[in-house]
Amino acid sequence: MSEASAPHAADRRELTAAQRNAVAELLRVSPVADELGRRFVRAGHELHLVGGSVRDALLGRLGDDLDFCTDAHPDETLRIIKGWAESIWETGREFGTIGAQRDGLRLEITTFRAESYDQVSRNPVVVYGTSLDEDLKRRDFTINAMAVSLPDHRFTDPHGGLADLSAKVIRTPSTPGESFGDDPLRMLRAARFAAQLRFAVHPDVHLAMTEMAADLDRITAERVRDEFTKLLCGADPITGLRLLVDTGLAERFLPELTGLKLEIDEHAQHKDVYEHTLTVVENAVSYEEEGCDFILRMAALLHDVGKPATKAVGSDGRVSFHHHEVVGARLTKARMKAMRYPKEVTAKVTALVALHLRFYGYGRGEWTDSAVRRYVADAGDLLPRLHKLTRSDCTTRNRRKAAQLAADYDALEDRIARIAAEEDLARVRPDLDGNAIMELLGVPPGPVVGRAWKHLKEQRLERGPLDRDAAEAELLRWARAEGIIG
Known part of the structure; x- marks a missing residue:
């Protein structure tokens, strides 16, 4: 050439x-x-x-x-x-x-x-x-x-x-002001290319991104969403995310990320929740087996967004964020809806955010087999991602604590495997189906069948598989207690 x-x-x-x-x-x-x-x-x-x-x-x-x-x-x-x-x-x-x-x-x-x-x-x-x-x-x-x-x-x-x-620098052919004035989405594209290519933005480009961040509001949510998805799936999403926060671009479409900078993480008080979150994203990337798992990365990014709203300081000066996973799931759902993500993607990310704290406490020996079944049932097909997210969330620098958490989760996965080998954990369903319930109780399709099915599922989670006779006996006991049969 x-x-x-x-x-x-x-x-x-x-x-x-x-x-x-x-x-x-x-x-x-x-x-x-x-x-x-x-x-x-x-x-x-x-x-x-x-x-x-x-x-x-x-x-x-x-x-x-x-x-x-x-x-x-x-x-x-x-x-x-x-x-x-x-x-x-x-x-x-x-x-x-x-x-x-x-x-x-x-x-x-x-x-x-x-x-x-x-x-x-x-x-x-x-x-x-x-x-x-x-x-x-x-x-x-x-x-x-x-x-x-x-x-x-x-x-x-x-x-x-x-x-x-x-x-390895990102620069504009014309002045950054002219380029971004023409199409403000280019500011987000600069961060995206930094993440994809591991490049740095030129200082003039960084300055223009900061001064013109509000211009991103001219761009449709769908176009912003698509660029952000590519950024998060880049080879180095942390560089891209830092650019979004440092320039103020994140505040225009993902303010929850910027809000994390002000909160102190109760798990590791040497760093704030923002830094913890970036580390969790980085850890999640390392657990990917092939290509970008956007749902895992997005859940890692948003798993702690409920902390600012739930921060409390106790009389002993300790910071807590009780039920931040519940608030975080609600905020995640609202933010992803505003960004126009598909419902099924939003539902999966939201579920992971809601479940990401469930594991903590397992190491204290409080979990029964019933609790393990519920963990698996609630995660459903998200269980492999939940495993990765939970492991990614361990960012403590205390080696003894980190080793204990890893050992506890190893033990949980081994326990899940053991119970799964004995039971069909992949499909936790009642031991009687709807037809059997109607036949045994002599009732037509309707709410009673649904209530009976839900009760039997709870029994399945609590007690494990029941044989046919035990399942029928349990159904009849429940039906008498509910006044459905005499």
């Missing part, structure tokens, strides 16, 4: 390595990319691999989704790829984007853009641009403002993105 702008001499060795990564990655996709480039050139148009695709190629991590820009308008793009692409979609047409698939690669081809914003609207007004340089200037960050022309592989980097990639 030739360079439109030469790198600084001090960066030359590292940048050469980055370019070698890019060549290797581009060779993998070039049969499709170059063929597509030749089709556009024959039609009298330009085509450039651009944005995140170039950035990821330079980092040696290019995936199967490729982004292109062109001077061709959507109708012309459709004519060029018709009959060549294996499939075509036009869902992004209003933004100048045509999608296609070829040889296992997903391609998005977007007309040069020179977006304009009215500083009030929540979405950009798309205006087609006329040149590659104009298109690159309107992009969010310099590391996303590089291009590789096709099919000749000419490299264009008018804003020093290659040097910034080497320095």
Whole structure:
């Protein structure tokens, strides 16, 4: 690749390595990319691999989704790829984007853009641009403002993105104020890229994020949610979360996180709840087996949000947060609803927050087999995540205490496994189903059957499995006591 702008001499060795990564990655996709480039050139148009695709190629991590820009308008793009692409979609047409698939690669081809914003609207007004340089200037960050022309592989980097990639810094092509004024979501994207790439934001970018944080209110909850989800699922979510809090961005959509900074954690008084929470998130990430478990990470982030509202100082000066898990679950549900997360995701995160303290006290020997059954039944399919969250929540620096907590939880998991081997803990249900209840009591479908079913489930949790005769005897005893039968 030739360079439109030469790198600084001090960066030359590292940048050469980055370019070698890019060549290797581009060779993998070039049969499709170059063929597509030749089709556009024959039609009298330009085509450039651009944005995140170039950035990821330079980092040696290019995936199967490729982004292109062109001077061709959507109708012309459709004519060029018709009959060549294996499939075509036009869902992004209003933004100048045509999608296609070829040889296992997903391609998005977007007309040069020179977006304009009215500083009030929540979405950009798309205006087609006329040149590659104009298109690159309107992009969010310099590391996303590089291009590789096709099919000749000419490299264009008018804003020093290659040097910034080497320095691992996030900077904007125009001034940060202009960039964030155009689209305030870019402030959240800066934190997201810091989390995903383990990069630092340039001081000027950090300052603009702080001064313009309130502008994030112009952005829809759905767009904020999507960026935040990507941030939390980044390789280094802690860096991204700290940026959100330090710049005031968190206060605009997740104020509960900022609120944790003022509270003292009763488990470890050497650090506040905010620092404890970040450590729990970091611990939760270490327990993931494959990819990002957003539900686990979000539960780790929000598990203590009920503490500010429940803080109390006793006569002995000790701080307590009684029932903060109950209050935290309520706050979690409300916040995730405001952020427009799906109901099923919200329900799972909320349940984990509500259950995260249940384990404490187990080591004192107070748990019966019934308590273990209820723990498993209440967690349901969230039990593996609850195991990880509970272990992540142990952040004490007292090695003896940490070792004891770990041993206690090992013992609980072993006990669950033992009881599960004897009983079907994965499906704790009454020993009689609804049909058997109706037949034995001689009642039709209705509330009585539901009450009887609930009673038998409680007995199942309390006593373990009952054989048929014992279950029927218990049902009849209950029915007589309730006056259902004589």
